[in-house]
Amino acid sequence: MFILKKTLSLLILPPLGPLILIAIGLLLSRKRPRAGKMLAWGGLILALALITPVSVRLLLDDLEAHPPLQVASLEHADVIVILGGGARSYAPEFGGSTVNRLTLERIRYGARLARQSGLPVMVTGGAASGEVPEGTLMKAALEEDFRVPVRWAETRSRDTRENADLCAGILLPAGLRRIALVTHAAHMRRSVEAFEHAGFEVIPAPTAFFRDRSQGRDKEGFLELPDMNGAYAGWYAIHEWIGLLVYRLSR
Missing domain, CATH: 3.40.50.620 (HUPs)
Known part of the structure; x- marks a missing residue:
């Protein structure tokens, strides 16, 4: 079960997860062009969302819910x-x-x-x-x-x-x-x-908080571009949401 869980995580988590969606979409595009294009574009949009700071912050909202320790x-x-x-x-x-x-x-x-x-x-x-x-x-x-x-x-x-x-x-x-x-x-x-x-x-x-909730920093706009920090935080956030889902399903 442990090995299966790790293998599935590797297949789902970025960067491989979105790339698999794109690959499947491209393979389907000849026989089922509409479905293939939807999958390919979906994988591309997902890959971009998971490296863009504004969308990654949304994923982190409920994860980084505990404040710094007093x-x-x-x-x-x-x-x-x-x-x-x-x-x-x-x-x-x-x-x-x-x-x-x-x-x-x-x-x-x-x-x-x-x-x-x-x-x-x-x-x-x-x-x-x-x-x-x-x-x-x-x-x-x-x-x-x-x-x-x-x-x-x-x-x-x-x-x-x-x-x-x-x-x-x-x-x-x-x-x-x-x-x-x-x-x-x-x-x-x-x-x-x-x-x-x-x-x-x-x-x-x-x-090691990813989100900066200090005044002004948390409201940076949609003009932020994808970067490596966003990619790292996006990978971590998806990893945690998958872990929480596994907890719910295994209870």
């Missing part, structure tokens, strides 16, 4: 839990593999919160067979690069649901139920659902 809220937490976001397998300058940029953004913010609060830290993230688990890489980065000790490192989870369930197996028996959850702002909605379902009381600690 540090005073950490007084109510027992643990800081940082979710893994992937690894970089080829990092010769680090002697092998290390955390990728997504995970680095998360552990940087988690380290900041740990220093501000003095709370213990847990990291969570597994790996494909034969690779170094994300949790191991996160622990090394936090302790060696940020000088923040990690009390628990969960290293078997493969997705957000498993992050939550396996963390619950470690923390809940110890009476640690209230967690400050660190992940990307766009990933927080799905993460909160998973961790609350696993039995936690979650204090969201989002980082």
